[in-house]
Amino acid sequence: MILQVCTKVCLFIIILFSVHSFFAGHYEPGGGFIGGLMTSGALVLLLIAYDMKTLKNILPIDFKYLIAVGLLFAVGTAAASLFFNVPFLTHAFGDVQIPILGETALHTATLFDLGVYLVVIGVTMTIIQTIGEDE
Amino acid sequence: MAFQILLNLCMAIIWMLFKNSYQPMDFFVGYMTGLIIIFIFRRFFDSRFYIYRILAIVHLLLVFIREVLLSNIAVLKIVLAPKLDMKPGIFALPIGITKDWEIYILSCLITLTPGTLVMKVSNDQKTLYIHAMDIPDIEESINGIKNGFERLIRDVSR
Secondary structure (H helix, E strand, C coil): CHHHHHHHHHHHHHHHHHHHHHHHCCCCCCCHHHHHHHHHHHHHHHHHHCCHHHHHHHCCCCHHHHHHHHHHHHHHHHHHHHHHCCCCCCCCEEEEEECCCEEEEEECHHHHHHHHHHHHHHHHHHHHHHHHHCC | CHHHHHHHHHHHHHHHHHHCCCCHHHHHHHHHHHHHHHHHCHHHCCCCCHHHHHHHHHHHHHHHHHHHHHHHHHHHHHHHCCCCCCCCEEEEEECCCCCHHHHHHHHHHHHHCCCEEEEEECCCCCEEEEEECCHHHHHHHHHHHHHHHHHHHHHHHC
């Protein structure tokens, strides 16, 4: 019971930290890989505190599809550069004015990183679930 | 609901600590990030995602403002009419909501929309006694409005 109540708060702080290190990846230590691992770490905490059924109730997604979507993101951002007559995997960046956030530097490498993030979550959770369900 | 809001505020503050910059902008970004995370994990909580409830409150407010405007115009018409041919009366309105604050909000809304006035809540809290300014043509439509308010209030507290 103590573990479950603690999970209810800690889970969100862990995921928040993983999102922070995901976005910090460009200038500071962090990035898609460590962010994804930390998010799946939070999900594993959920699995330990509750059970497999609860996780399926909360996140009704097949983590195998997450791998596919992540790979699609990575290939998509890499292939998009071909349309602008530049080599494969060339990235673009620029300062964009967003209504509320003000001037923000956006870089397409973030989308590539998002692909890494999703693949890492997908792979880790698939491994854990496959091992966990094996009776 | 209160737990979710508190959690979201804590997440925004923790986000500012992560970023090590304390501008209102960072609070906003952290709050939005927390909102998205809570939305993804919304089935984790016993109550529903709290933004839905806030939307229901805003909806109730907007409907209330519209009703006040419309019914004030209706009263203005009656006041300015040369003949007083209205028929005042008292009727009972059975209500389905049970919590004290829900009944309080409903009776305040009924009283604030002119033309009707809550006189008493019955002792078992299942009936409102309402004084209406013009009974014959209004009672049906008033009942409709009250059911509308009641449904909106139930939507807030669900």
